[in-house]
Amino acid sequence: MNQSNHQANVLIVDDVTRNIQIISAILKPEGYKIAFARSGEAALERVKDIPFDLILLDIMMPGIDGYETCRRLKNDPLYASEIQEIPVIFLTAKTDPDSVVKGFDIGAVDYITKPFRASELLARVKTHLKLKFALEDLQEANAAKDRFFSIIAHDLKGPFNSLLGYSDFLLNYWENYTNEKRKNFVKTINQQSNRLFRMLENLLNWSRMQLGKMEHQPAKIKLYLLSEPNLLLLKPQAEKKKIKLYSDIDKDTSAYGDSNMISTVIRNLISNAIKFTHPKGEIRITCQEDGDFRKITVSDTGIGIADENIVKLFRIDGHFSTYGTEKESGTGLGLILCKEFVEKNGGKLWVESEEGKGSKFSFTVPCFK
Ligand code: ADP
Numbered sequence: 091m092n093q094s095n096h097q098a099n100v101l102i103v104d105d106v107t108r109n110i111q112i113i114s115a116i117l118k119p120e121g122y123k124i125a126f127a128r129s130g131e132a133a134l135e136r137v138k139d140i141p142f143d144l145i146l147l148d149i150m151m152p153g154i155d156g157y158e159t160c161r162r163l164k165n166d167p168l169y170a171s172e173i174q175e176i177p178v179i180f181l182t183a184k185t186d187p188d189s190v191v192k193g194f195d196i197g198a199v200d201y202i203t204k205p206f207r208a209s210e211l212l213a214r215v216k217t218h219l220k221l222k223f224a225l226e227d228l229q230e231a232n233a234a235k236d237r238f239f240s241i242i243a244h245d246l247k248g249p250f251n252s253l254l255g256y257s258d259f260l261l262n263y264w265e266n267y268t269n270e271k272r273k274n275f276v277k278t279i280n281q282q283s284n285r286l287f288r289m290l291e292n293l294l295n296w297s298r299m300q301l302g303k304m305e306h307q308p309a310k311i312k313l314y315l316l317s318e319p320n321l322l323l324l325k326p327q328a329e330k331k332k333i334k335l336y337s338d339i340d341k342d343t344s345a346y347g348d349s350n351m352i353s354t355v356i357r358n359l360i361s362n363a364i365k366f367t368h369p370k371g372e373i374r375i376t377c378q379e380d381g382d383f384r385k386i387t388v389s390d391t392g393i394g395i396a397d398e399n400i401v402k403l404f405r406i407d408g409h410f411s412t413y414g415t416e417k418e419s420g421t422g423l424g425l426i427l428c429k430e431f432v433e434k435n436g437g438k439l440w441v442e443s444e445e446g447k448g449s450k451f452s453f454t455v456p457c458f459k
Contacts, residue, residue, distance in 0.1 A: 098219050099140055102126045103133040103159065104148040104181060109204070113146060113181075116208045117215065130159030137163065137173050144219055146202070148181045149189070156180055157196055164197040177218045181206075233407035234300055237423070240409070241293055245421040249286045253279055281326065288361065289421055295354060296427045299434075304351075306434055310458045311349045313377060313384065314341045320357040321375075328364050328373070331416065335360075337375040345384045346458040351431035355439070358424040359388040359451045365414035366449070367392030383437060383454035394445040403441065404429050428453070 100122045102113050110126045117124055125140060127133035131153055133145070145163075149156035160178050163169060180193045180201040193201055199221075200214055256275045259267070267275070298304040317339045328335050345352070356375075363373045371391040378385045393415065395403070402410035403425050411422030425439075432439040437454035 097121055097123055098143040099123045099125065100215065101133060101136060101140075101142045101145045103128075103130065103145060103151075103156070105129060105151045106148070109148065109181070109206075112206055113211065116206070116211055120212065122215070130154035130156065130162075133159055134162060137169070137176065141172065142176050143222055144215060145176055145178045146181055146215075147178050147198075149193070150183070156182075157192060160193070160196045160198060177222050179214060179218060230406065231300075237406055237409065238293070238297060241289075241421045241423065245411075245419060246286070246289060246293070248419050249282055249289070253282050253286070256282075281330075284323075285418070288357070289423075292354075292358070292421065292423050292427050296423055296430075299427070299430055304434075306348050306351070308346055308348050308435065311345050311347055311352060312341070313343045313345055313352075313386065313455075314339050316349060316353040317356050317375060320353060320360055323357070324360050324364060327361070331364065331367070331369040331371075333364055333367055333369065334372045335375075336373070339375060339377045339386075343377055343384065344458045345455040347435040347437075347455045348431075351435060352455055355428045355431050355453060356386065356388075358428050359453075362424060362451070363388050363390035363392065363449070365416075365418045365420070366390065368415050371448075379457070380454060382457055382459075384457060385452055385454050387450055387452040389448060389450040391448045394447050394449055395441070395443040396445050400441060400443065 100117060102110050102124060103126070104110050104113075105128050107128075110128075114124050114126070125136060125142070127136050130147075130151055133147070136142075137145075147156045147160060151159075154162075160180075163176070163178070164174050177199040178197065180190075180198045181204060182189060182193070182201050183204045190201055199218055202211055202214055256279050260272060260275055264272070295304065317337055321335060321337060325335065360373065360375065367373060367390045373388065373390045376387045376389070378387075399410060406426055409422050411420045413419060429439045432453045432455070436456050439451070439453040441449060441451050443449035
């Protein structure tokens with residue numbers, strides 16, 4: 091969240107080179123990234139490649155004019171909603187009320203009249219960018235809120251059914267079962283409670299992060315001391331599926347980060363690898379030096395992820411969650427949290443995956459110096 095600080099991309103559309111130069115000279119010193127197009131047609135192509143935050147659009151141009159350019163941008167289903175929503179400010183020599191009203195009707199947010207006054211142009215650009223980023227932050231916060239409630243209502247509720255069911259069997263029909271059977275019930279209850287607890291932990295960590303209340307205390311960490319307890323914790327889950335777990339993390343390998351956060355990332359990645367790998371598969375955890383970073387990779391021989399789904403993994407509004415190979419449910423929150431934690435510690439998280447062959451989740455954490 092809070093994109094207000096990022097460097098905004100502004101597209102200037104004008105057939106007159108001089109106008110482009112004047113506007114660039116006003117905006118560039120303020121740190122905006124400027125691109126330009128000399129016609130409406132060229133602008134409609136450029137918006138496909140760069141995520142612009144604002145468009146300054148001349149009305150009178152040869153070929154399609156500014157009105158038509160704006161109309162196509164706002165209405166053509168060819169464009170994704172993010173593109174259709176880029177705010178457009180008309181650049182116009184016309185001050186007659188009709189042309190201004192027409193601009194607003196088509197979807198422009200404002201207009202600036204030529205000849206440009208630097209202070210006015212800057213003020214309008216700043217205001218509309220501020221509005222755009224505030225709207226995006228709001229939409230994200232709203233998606234996060236929806237996600238939070240939906241997790242509580244569906245994803246957390248589901249696993250309780252099996253806990254209640256098995257404990258009910260034990261309580262009311264104890265005599266009907268053999269010791270062996272009872273032990274299996276208790277084992278399932280224990281595994282389900284552990285899973286539910288991990289889900290809840292993710293949810294709480296994530297909401298703390300959203301509220302800005304998550305403590306970040308980086309220090310020298312030994313990666314082995316973070317990976318081993320998690321491997322131990324998740325071993326029963328892997329054993330149940332006869333999945334082999336290998337780790338080559340050396341006892342002495344250190345890094346610099348918040349131990350709670352890095353441990354949560356490792357736990358989530360291993361837990362996912364187990365969840366999405368068929369019985370008798372393999373999972374490897376490796377650690378390599380990568381410049382000033384350590385790169386930790388969790389690779390599995392599991393079901394993999396389709397290309398079109400990879401982009402949805404880290405989006406809070408994407409709500410991408412599928413069942414594991416043994417119908418294990420999830421919240422779709424784990425990877426979003428992992429990415430936030432890794433970035434908070436100055437690293438990156440990414441995935442390489444092939445459907446049917448397996449996945450490789452890697453993240454970096456700075457070396458301790
Ligand atoms: P959850 O596992 O609780 O749904 P995550 O954010 O951890 O939430 O994962 C989101 C989705 O990404 C999973 O539901 C699954 O579809 C996919 N995924 C994550 N890790 C793997 C993996 N190792 N192999 C295949 N798919 C994965």
